[in-house]
Amino acid sequence: MKSRHNGTAVDVLPSDAQRGGTPFDDLGLAVSCREPLSHHTWLGIGGEAGYFCEPVDVEALSRLVTRCHAQRIPFRVIGGGSNILVPSAGFPGLVVRLSAPSFSRIDVERPMLRVGAGAKLVHAVSAAVQAGLSGLETLVGIPGTVGGALVGNAGGHGGDIGECVREVSVMLPDGTVETRTGSQLAFESRWSNLDDCIIISCRFELDEEDPERLTKRMQKQWIVARSEQPSGTRSVAMMFKDPHGSSAESLVVQAGGRDLRVGEAAVYAAHANYMVASSKCLSDDVRALIELVRAKVRERLGVELTPQIEVW
Numbered sequence: 142m143k144s145r146h147n148g149t150a151v152d153v154l155p156s157d158a159q160r161g162g163t164p165f166d167d168l169g170l171a172v173s174c175r176e177p178l179s180h181h182t183w184l185g186i187g188g189e190a191g192y193f194c195e196p197v198d199v200e201a202l203s204r205l206v207t208r209c210h211a212q213r214i215p216f217r218v219i220g221g222g223s224n225i226l227v228p229s230a231g232f233p234g235l236v237v238r239l240s241a242p243s244f245s246r247i248d249v250e251r252p253m254l255r256v257g258a259g260a261k262l263v264h265a266v267s268a269a270v271q272a273g274l275s276g277l278e279t280l281v282g283i284p285g286t287v288g289g290a291l292v293g294n295a296g297g298h299g300g301d302i303g304e305c306v307r308e309v310s311v312m313l314p315d316g317t318v319e320t321r322t323g324s325q326l327a328f329e330s331r332w333s334n335l336d337d338c339i340i341i342s343c344r345f346e347l348d349e350e351d352p353e354r355l356t357k358r359m360q361k362q363w364i365v366a367r368s369e370q371p372s373g374t375r376s377v378a379m380m381f382k383d384p385h386g387s388s389a390e391s392l393v394v395q396a397g398g399r400d401l402r403v404g405e406a407a408v409y410a411a412h413a414n415y416m417v418a419s420s421k422c423l424s425d426d427v428r429a430l431i432e433l434v435r436a437k438v439r440e441r442l443g444v445e446l447t448p449q450i451e452v453w
């Protein structure tokens with residue numbers, strides 16, 4: 142969820158920090174100050190979060206969200222950090238990570254699977270396959286959490302996560318929880334309408350299938366997914382969404398963009414829709430590289446690519 146108060150609350154934070162406290166002290170929750178977000182992102186770069194918390198349950202999350210709403214403190218949820226670019230200046234508010242067990246539960250309720258938003262997507266896929274429930278196996282190999290996947294309707298050649306979603310439990314900025322179903326949910330290519338809330342959990346409706354056959358299919362899919370991603374480094378990011386009917390990778394190659402680099406950020410030549418960051422890379426290098434590649438594709442091919450990675 143993106144806070145609607147981004148521009149207004151920054152001045153609240155330093156004064157609280159100077160007094161040695163935080164705006165959350167009376168809530169009895171473990172909120173830390175100046176957490177390096179580079180520890181929580183795939184690229185391993187970016188500045189600090191003013192405040193950081195991993196709430197134990199929905200009630201604790203609600204107290205944090207309500208406080209941010211009341212005091213106009215910017216707020217963000219971080220999932221696996223595989224699709225975000227944090228600026229060097231960091232994020233001047235509270236960042237929450239749903240890593241506690243209560244947000245990562247996976248329950249089989251045939252033919253449904255109920256999954257917490259903090260669960261890793263790969264764990265949800267494996268649980269479904271083991272239970273003989275098909276539909277999610279095409280998502281194997283996509284990094285991150287179920288929450289992050291739902292926000293961006295993650296997917297690939299075989300389908301998107303949104304196709305299997307029947308119900309999503311979300312928290313609103315005032316700390317209340319609601320369930321969204323049917324026409325309240327919208328999923329399009331790498332987009333969903335779940336960007337105005339915190340996703341807490343979801344229910345997937347899946348199909349019964351022989352677990353052995355399903356496992357074999359998932360393994361094949363896994364091999365394909367791995368062969369399409371950079372190997373040997375975790376400091377990678379997917380740069381662009383695939384435009385309708387074509388692939389971002391082929392457009393970058395056609396435009397002659399596979400050897401581009403800015404500072405310590407470079408296009409990964411073997412899979413040109415990814416970029417890799419070396420250890421001294423700055424967020425600005427990544428931003429500039431993405432803009433450079435985008436400009437090259439625009440100039441040479443007349444196609445406007447949409448960035449996949451989200452800049453905080």
Ligand SMILES: Cc1cc2nc3c(=O)[nH]c(=O)nc-3n(C[C@H](O)[C@H](O)[C@H](O)COP(=O)(O)OP(=O)(O)OC[C@H]3O[C@@H](n4cnc5c(N)ncnc54)[C@H](O)[C@@H]3O)c2cc1C
Binds near residue numbers: 297
């Ligand atoms: C090697 C590699 C391969 C990839 N392959 C694919 C692919 O094949 N297909 C694809 O679609 N993507 C792919 N991606 C992109 C990325 O993995 C996906 O977008 C993924 O779903 C992001 O999940 P995350 O948990 O890491 O989200 P994050 O990067 O942590 O967050 C992404 C957004 O979701 C929000 N968010 C996270 N959790 C919640 C929550 N509980 N409630 C509300 N908002 C939340 C964040 O605030 C942020 O706005 C790839 C990335 C990499 C690095």
